[in-house]
Every structure is written in C-alpha cells, then in structure tokens.
Amino acid sequence: MARIYKDGDADLSVIRGKVVAVLGYGIQGRAWALNMRDSGVKVIVGVRPGKSFDLARQEGFEVYPVGDAVRRADIIAVLLPDMVQPSVWGSEIAPGLRRGMTVVFAHGFNIRFGLIRPPSDVDVVLIAPKAPGKAVRDEFVRGWGVPALVAVHQDFTGSALKTALAIAKANGFTRVGVIETTFAEETETDLIGEQNVLVGGLLQLLRYGFEVMVELGYQPEVAYFEAINEAKLIMDLIWERGLTGMLLGVSETARYGGLTVGPYVINEDVKRRMKEAAEKVRSGEFAKEWIAEYQRGAPRLRELLEQVSNSQVERVGEFLRQLMRSK
Ligand code: NDP
Ligand code: MG
Ligand code: MG
Structure with missing residues (x-):
C-alpha cells in the first residue's frame, strides 16, 4: 500500500516565521498563494510584470520580480509553466538561492529530465496536486482539499519532508491525503x-x-x-x-x-x-x-x-x- 500522509502527520509550525515565495501567479500559483495565506503562512509572490503581477497585487500580495522574491524567501514554490522554468531558473532563481532553502515543484518534469539541476545545499521537494488549480482553491475554501503527491529529491537539511508536508497542509492537501512518491514516478505516470x-x-x-x-x-x-x-x-x-x-x-x-x-x-x-x-x-x-x-x-x-x-x-x-x- 502507498504511504499516505494526513493532517495529523504534518506540522504547520515548521514553516511559521518563514517566507514562502510563490513564483508564478497562474492556475496553480494563485490557488497556492491564497490558500497558504489563509492558513497563516507569510506568502509573497514572484512574477514578471504583466497581468498576473497586477492581479496578485490587487489581491493583496507583496509582488516582486522573480529574482527579488527568491532573495526574500526561505521557501520557493516554482509554479511557472514547466517549459518556462529552465530559463527563469538560470537567469533569476538560481542566482538568489541560499544554503538551506527549500525549492518546491508541483510537477517533476524538469528535475526528472535534468533540465534543472539545483545546487546540492538546498532541499528539493515535490508537491503535485492531483487536480486543476481551480479545484485546489475551491475545495480549500469549502473546508476540504484535493489529493496530492509528495516526493523528496534532495534532503540537505534533513527536514525536507517535514517542510513539504507543512506546505501541503497549508494548501489543504493533507485534509484529503498526500501520497508518497518519487519525482520519477510522478512525472512518468503524469x-x-x-x-x-x-x-x-x-x-x-x-x-x-x-x-x-x-x-x-x-x-x-x-x-x-x-x-x-x-x-x-x-x-x-x-x-x-x-x-x-x-x-x-x-x-x-x-x-x-x-x-x-x-x-x-x-x-x-x-x-x-x-x-x-x-x-x-x-x-x-x-x-x-x-x-x-x-x-x-x-x-x-x-x-x-x-x-x-x-x-x-x-x-x-x-x-x-x-x-x-x-x-
Ligand atoms: P500557468 O501557465 O498557469 O502559470 C503561468 C504563471 O507564470 C503566470 O503568472 C505567468 O505570468 C507566469 N510566467 C510565465 N512566464 C514567466 C516568466 N518568464 N517569468 C515570470 N513569470 C512567468 O502554470 P500552471 O499553474 O498551469 O503550472 C504551474 C506548475 O504547476 C507546473 O509545474 C505544472 O505542471 C504544475 N501543475 C499544474 C496543474 C494545473 O492545473 N494547471 C496541475 C498540477 C500541477 P503572466 O501572467 O505574465 O504570463
Ligand atoms: Mg496530470
Ligand atoms: Mg501533466
């Protein structure tokens, strides 16, 4: 049987006092940012100037260019389109990473196929919601959530899984259940x-x-x-x-x-x-x-x-x- 984490297995206090930068304010990014803010997490948004930049600001977030958001954050959630991630990673994300940070992906594609190679001194985790972004937000507002998968690619701090589960809890995913997997399994099965x-x-x-x-x-x-x-x-x-x-x-x-x-x-x-x-x-x-x-x-x-x-x-x-x- 698959290993499944529920609310009781996740501790929000792990990320209290930390700054989570949501990179991208699109289908998933907006849902995650709103959910985590409602859960009491300090959330900032990193995105290029444009429509979603304006929307995030209207919805009350501190919004920065991606590189600035990374520099201000302890945890980053990379919620940019998968095919855009490698170039933004090279130009804006990697230069701002600091030792001990956590990098969260919502899909394993770029790690699995080697298009993004994070430095060895950060945690790299996956939280992949198994639902469209709209449901991620709507279900959370309803007091419930959508199921998700969790995986750890790199555990520099020794607490990568705890951090990942806290982020999952802040999004309501552990209300339903978060199944343990690997980046390879998530990417390939998807x-x-x-x-x-x-x-x-x-x-x-x-x-x-x-x-x-x-x-x-x-x-x-x-x-x-x-x-x-x-x-x-x-x-x-x-x-x-x-x-x-x-x-x-x-x-x-x-x-x-x-x-x-x-x-x-x-x-x-x-x-x-x-x-x-x-x-x-x-x-x-x-x-x-x-x-x-x-x-x-x-x-x-x-x-x-x-x-x-x-x-x-x-x-x-x-x-x-x-x-x-x-x-
Ligand atoms: P979207 O296409 O909705 O995200 C676009 C966001 O990224 C927008 O805010 C866009 O800003 C911004 N953006 C695009 N290019 C750049 C750039 N060069 N620099 C800065 N910001 C940029 O993505 P999704 O939410 O669909 O996907 C995000 C992640 O979530 C992916 O890894 C995907 O696989 C995963 N995922 C998605 C699901 C879904 O339901 N869509 C389901 C499960 C996982 P602008 O408005 O300016 O274009
Ligand atoms: Mg899928
Ligand atoms: Mg897919």
Missing part, C-alpha cells in the same frame, strides 16, 4: 496517463467513435450525443461508483455489449502501443522531442490543435452545446 488515456487516448476514442457513425451515414448531431456528449455521464458514474458501479448503472444491453465489444475494439494491440508510448516517456525520448518542438515555437502543436478545432465534430459540438445552453 505523462503516460495524459498521453494514453486522459488527453490522447480519450480524445482519439471520441473522435473515431463519432466519425464511424457519421461515415455510416448517421446524422452528425445524433452521433455527437451518442459518442461524445454522454461520455460525461459515464465518467461521472465511474467517478462516483467505480467501474462496476458504472456497469450496474447502465442498461443490461449496454453492459453486455460494452463488456464483449470493448476489448475487441480496444484490444491487446492498443495495449502494446500504450506500452510503447510509455517506454518513450521513461527513456526521455518524448521529453526530448517536446523540448525541441517547444524551442522551435511549437509549430506542430499549433497545426495539430488547428486540425482538431477545424474538424466537423467541433462544429457539431459547438452547435449542440449552444442549443443545450439556450433557454
């Missing part, structure tokens, strides 16, 4: 999961499901409901009741057809390809490809995104969503 299932596999499954019906001559509007729109209802059932609960929540015909045809369509060959894709994550091949693409200005990403947004399924979906929204 990428494998989003590629094979959440973003990649699911998207392609929905697209093919829609296209098959349309190519057979069914009306696109009807195909959209059957192949895409209702997927939410099925996911909600799985989320609430698990796989068996979902199966028991659909008709007997759907249950039989699903259990017999599902493995025929998504077969062992698909599983083999999933493993191949996972191997590319584990070997670093995917990271290398994506970094090169990003450094070229991401032309392929833009093109692929455009293909999706210009496809028939999107036009039909937009029309139907409009229809369902209007009263």
Whole structure:
C-alpha cells in the first residue's frame, strides 16, 4: 500500500516565521498563494510584470520580480509553466538561492529530465496536486482539499519532508491525503496517463467513435450525443461508483455489449502501443522531442490543435452545446 500522509502527520509550525515565495501567479500559483495565506503562512509572490503581477497585487500580495522574491524567501514554490522554468531558473532563481532553502515543484518534469539541476545545499521537494488549480482553491475554501503527491529529491537539511508536508497542509492537501512518491514516478505516470488515456487516448476514442457513425451515414448531431456528449455521464458514474458501479448503472444491453465489444475494439494491440508510448516517456525520448518542438515555437502543436478545432465534430459540438445552453 502507498504511504499516505494526513493532517495529523504534518506540522504547520515548521514553516511559521518563514517566507514562502510563490513564483508564478497562474492556475496553480494563485490557488497556492491564497490558500497558504489563509492558513497563516507569510506568502509573497514572484512574477514578471504583466497581468498576473497586477492581479496578485490587487489581491493583496507583496509582488516582486522573480529574482527579488527568491532573495526574500526561505521557501520557493516554482509554479511557472514547466517549459518556462529552465530559463527563469538560470537567469533569476538560481542566482538568489541560499544554503538551506527549500525549492518546491508541483510537477517533476524538469528535475526528472535534468533540465534543472539545483545546487546540492538546498532541499528539493515535490508537491503535485492531483487536480486543476481551480479545484485546489475551491475545495480549500469549502473546508476540504484535493489529493496530492509528495516526493523528496534532495534532503540537505534533513527536514525536507517535514517542510513539504507543512506546505501541503497549508494548501489543504493533507485534509484529503498526500501520497508518497518519487519525482520519477510522478512525472512518468503524469505523462503516460495524459498521453494514453486522459488527453490522447480519450480524445482519439471520441473522435473515431463519432466519425464511424457519421461515415455510416448517421446524422452528425445524433452521433455527437451518442459518442461524445454522454461520455460525461459515464465518467461521472465511474467517478462516483467505480467501474462496476458504472456497469450496474447502465442498461443490461449496454453492459453486455460494452463488456464483449470493448476489448475487441480496444484490444491487446492498443495495449502494446500504450506500452510503447510509455517506454518513450521513461527513456526521455518524448521529453526530448517536446523540448525541441517547444524551442522551435511549437509549430506542430499549433497545426495539430488547428486540425482538431477545424474538424466537423467541433462544429457539431459547438452547435449542440449552444442549443443545450439556450433557454
Ligand atoms: P500557468 O501557465 O498557469 O502559470 C503561468 C504563471 O507564470 C503566470 O503568472 C505567468 O505570468 C507566469 N510566467 C510565465 N512566464 C514567466 C516568466 N518568464 N517569468 C515570470 N513569470 C512567468 O502554470 P500552471 O499553474 O498551469 O503550472 C504551474 C506548475 O504547476 C507546473 O509545474 C505544472 O505542471 C504544475 N501543475 C499544474 C496543474 C494545473 O492545473 N494547471 C496541475 C498540477 C500541477 P503572466 O501572467 O505574465 O504570463
Ligand atoms: Mg496530470
Ligand atoms: Mg501533466
């Protein structure tokens, strides 16, 4: 069983009197900054001048350029976009680091693939919330939280895990549970999961499901409901009741057809390809490809995104969503 930390395992006093600099005031940064301030932690924000700089100031934070925030902090939470982190690290973060500081990441990508190499005299930890930033804040306000993962990459002070758990507690994560992991496990499973299932596999499954019906001559509007729109209802059932609960929540015909045809369509060959894709994550091949693409200005990403947004399924979906929204 995984090791899980709860509120009782974390001590906020470990970070009392310390200054936590949240670097980046975006999806995660804003949620963390607000949560930790509400927990009584001294939080400052480090970000470049611009929209989020202004927002953080409006919301009552002391806001500094990244380098200045690092120099004023004991703990930094690096909540900048992953692909931006290496260059900001080199130019603004690393020069301000002092012996014994704690560096917190919310995703292990740059450490796992060696794009950021912290000096040996700081603690380096990971607290990865398993939810979007909006939920990180909303659940905290509701008196609850979202689950998270915790890992220690480098323990210079001997209390890296205690500091990490205190930061997790200040965000409400230990109210739910914080699972111990490693930077490698968090990074690899995050990428494998989003590629094979959440973003990649699911998207392609929905697209093919829609296209098959349309190519057979069914009306696109009807195909959209059957192949895409209702997927939410099925996911909600799985989320609430698990796989068996979902199966028991659909008709007997759907249950039989699903259990017999599902493995025929998504077969062992698909599983083999999933493993191949996972191997590319584990070997670093995917990271290398994506970094090169990003450094070229991401032309392929833009093109692929455009293909999706210009496809028939999107036009039909937009029309139907409009229809369902209007009263
Ligand atoms: P965002 O894209 O929302 O963060 C952008 C923030 O970084 C903005 O405040 C932006 O400022 C600032 N920024 C961008 N470039 C620079 C720069 N060169 N110098 C200074 N500030 C800059 O990031 P996320 O919150 O999505 O991700 C942060 C971390 O959290 C990542 O490691 C990610 O993997 C992790 N994470 C994210 C999740 C999510 O729900 N999004 C879930 C779990 C983990 P400006 O407004 O000026 O652009
Ligand atoms: Mg993820
Ligand atoms: Mg991810």
